[in-house]
Amino acid sequence: MSLSELKALACQAIDSRRDGIVGLARAVLANPETGFTEFKTSALVCQMLQELGVPHRKGIALTGIKGYLQGRQGPGPTVAIIGELDSLRVPDHPHANPETGAAHACGHHAQLGMLVGSAVGLLAPGVLDVLSGRVALVAVPAEEFIDVEYRYELHRQGRLGLMSGKQEFIRLGEFDNVDMAMLVHTNSRNGTKLALGGTSTAHLVKYVQFLGRAAHAGGAPWDGINALNAAGIALNAIHAVRETAREKDTIRLHFTITRGGVAVNSVPSDVRLEGRVRGRTLEAVAEANQRVDRCLRAGALAVGGGVRIATIAGYLPQINNSALLEAFRRNSVALVGQESVATRPERLAAGGSTDMGDLSHLMPAIHPYVSGATGRGHGNDYLIEDYDLAVITPAKIMAMTAIDLLSEGAALATEIKNRHKPFMTKEQYLSLQASRTREELYEGR
Ligand SMILES: [Zn+2]
Ligand SMILES: [Zn+2]
Structure with a gap:
């Protein structure tokens, strides 16, 4: 079977389970939970992985999940597909939890739909048979760095080391056996269906x-x-x-x-x-x-x-790996057309921050944006209007990209991995972050 036939099979599988995939995103939207308290959210994702027969561990960094899809052509690199579990707090958002004010005003619920959606695609009959290495399905807690008092207390009690989800996954060694990573974030202001590249603060x-x-x-x-x-x-x-x-x-x-x-x-x-x-x-x-x-x-x-x-x-600024981004771009163009895919200048920082930036200092990583949302990000009107674009399309693109990376003996993934010079080692990262953390008591008396 050709690569394009395989990708078509993966996309068909995703289409055939479209309602279940979007249903998960909607269920998460209805149960918003902020960082390091995403217990219901985590259970919803685990239930879906269970149904798909994906072996996984849960409770990593309190609420995180990690599962694997193993290629059947032998060993090779591990490609992570990441989704974020947490919501914000925007109490007047239409989908806010009335007690906690938690609300998915950043669209992370869509990412969890993408995560299980791409798994559905890769589980299509025949796909894993031709892949080498594996895909790690990673649901991380706490990307929005809020509730600092709560997290600082967990940190002081020794229950958290670093205080965001991917940071803590790195510290715990959960990314030690991952070679590259991708995460797609929703956006209401792309102007095109996909926007790739740029950086973050x-x-x-x-x-x-x-x-x-x-x-x-x-x-x-x-x-x-x-x-x-x-x-x-x-x-x-x-x-x-x-x-x-x-x-x-x-x-x-x-x-x-x-x-x-x-x-x-x-x-x-x-x-x-x-x-x-x-x-x-x-x-x-x-x-x-x-x-x-x-x-x-x-x-x-x-x-x-x-x-x-x-x-x-x-967080550290996002560095998008150009070769990985190019693989993602090719599949984006194949799915939605050239005119619907924009590439941002490498140094363009919109002002926001993400802990994908931290991960991107350790391994090839990309953080593209998909449209499908309306309203102001982090605002009370930020809503996913088009679930097919915001969830199904990126699920397909990530599954297709994983197929490109890990087929033919994982040639492309191996090349990307070998050519990449990490900006720092994990040890250097941990000591950098330790040096940025301190407490001072100033007496103005
Ligand atoms: Zn956000
Ligand atoms: Zn976000």
Whole structure:
């Protein structure tokens, strides 16, 4: 059978189970869970893998899953197809969980449809018979770096090392036996059906606690130290240093107040912020972070309070492997036509960040975008409108790409693997991330 016949078989298999594949994505949409709490989501994916007869392990990095499809032509490289399990919190999203505010406003539920969909394609009769090596089906927790207080606590208890899903999978060695990886993300603003290439920003994550002193807010405010005022001054100082950001560095500084005081008649003594310092390069992020830390200390100094600043290793910029991207592009063009596939400049960073960036420093990895969504990403109107485009099409493209990579003795995958020089080893990665994580207590008294 020719390669194109094999790919057609895989696509037919995906079409024949279209409703089940889309059904899984919709079931995940209806059960949104944020990072490292995706227990129901994980169970839904496991159930589907079980039905497909895919051997897998679960509970990796709390909620992650890893399964394998073994080629029957002997050993060869391992190609990972990745989906993300977690949702955001956007309480006024139409599909938000009313209790937690969790909502799939980034389309990760579509990725899980793609993950099982590509498995369905590769399980079509005859396909695995001609592949060497294997495909790893990986569902990772916690791509959105939110709920920092919760994660930092898990970290302090030793239940989490690094605090995002792919980061922790790397630390746990779950990517040690993977040679290359692909993940397709939905998008509402591509302009074409597929958009390939580009990069993402690096970031550091901030978890900040302003420490004041409670006192009667009316009777004796002079006895108190107002932690909310410290936070307000710090946030204004951060606004003031934005003008030092260079355009080329794509600096983004953004914070939320997650605890702002508990009762209006007592001077707030414990105010917490979670934040993000993003930029095009690790150096730009480190420099901006120094300025942010000065601003945080300034808030504490102004009121005579303290501030505990936890700086947490965030993401590295995405580096798309050109040969892997080319294999993906060829299959995209074959499926949807040349005019529906755009390639972005390699250095174009839209501003967002992903831990696929971390993985891309260790192995060939790609992070293309597929349309099919409408609304603002992370907004209350972000919805997958076209499940065939957002789930079925990328499932087919990833299955087709895996066939290209692992057929003919896995020649293409082997070539990509051998030609690739990783940007760092796992050990270098772990020590880099350790050096980016620290906690400081500044006393402004
Ligand atoms: Zn997102
Ligand atoms: Zn996302």
